[in-house]
Amino acid sequence: MKLIGLAGWSGAGKTTLLTRLIPCLAARGIGVSTLKHAHHRFDVDTPGKDSWLHREAGARQVLVASEHRWALMTENRGAPEPGLRFLLSRLSPVDLVIVEGFKRDSHPKVEVFRVANGKPWIHPEDPHVAAVASDLPPPGALPWSPLDDTESVADLVQRFAVDLAAWQG
Template structure:
């Protein structure tokens, strides 16, 4: 299993890029899973449904299943947020895991940058940024692909992805 991160400020286009990269990589025969960090309280369950009621009643984990999918929801219940290594260990084997967010973690990353956001570049301060996908050419000598070039960014993803087991140590 290979691993690469997409890192950038909110509004840079990480999710939009991912939705273009996943089918692009799939056409190349690469199976992809994603792991996304949410910066706020999020809800994957529907308030009022049975599984939501189970969690609200205090269940630490609720596994819900149907003929189409299953999901395991785990409540922290005061425990610290799990780290990236722990979360990655919960995924089933796949060719490539693309991590969205976790910009402060030490995994190899492709920086996603949009000039109109007015946010600073990440790569000058983060040696884990191996390449840049942006609507403008970045400062420095890192490999760069325009943000609208999904095929070129897929090349970067495959070039800089590392073995997940080795990274996890």
């Protein structure tokens, strides 16, 4: 498996870009999984459903399955938030994992930047940013792709993804 991240401030367009990259990479024959960091308390379950009642009753894990998909929910119950390497180890093998968020971790990243967002660049402070996808060229010498050129961003993703087994994060 290979690993690359999309890092940027909220509102930069990471999710929009990612939803364009997945089918683009799939058309190139690359199987993609994603790992998304949530910055707030989130829930994938619905209050009142059986699985929600199981968790509320104290179950540490609840696995919900149907003919279309399955999902495993694990309650931290006071344990620290799991790290990126641990979470990656829970994914089934695939050609490429794209991480959205985890911008403070040490994996290689493509910075997603939008001028109108009014936030500072990340790459001057993060040596793990390998390239930039933005609506204007970044300061410095990093490889760059226009944010709306999905094929070009996909080229950067493929170029800078690292083998997960070799990653020292």
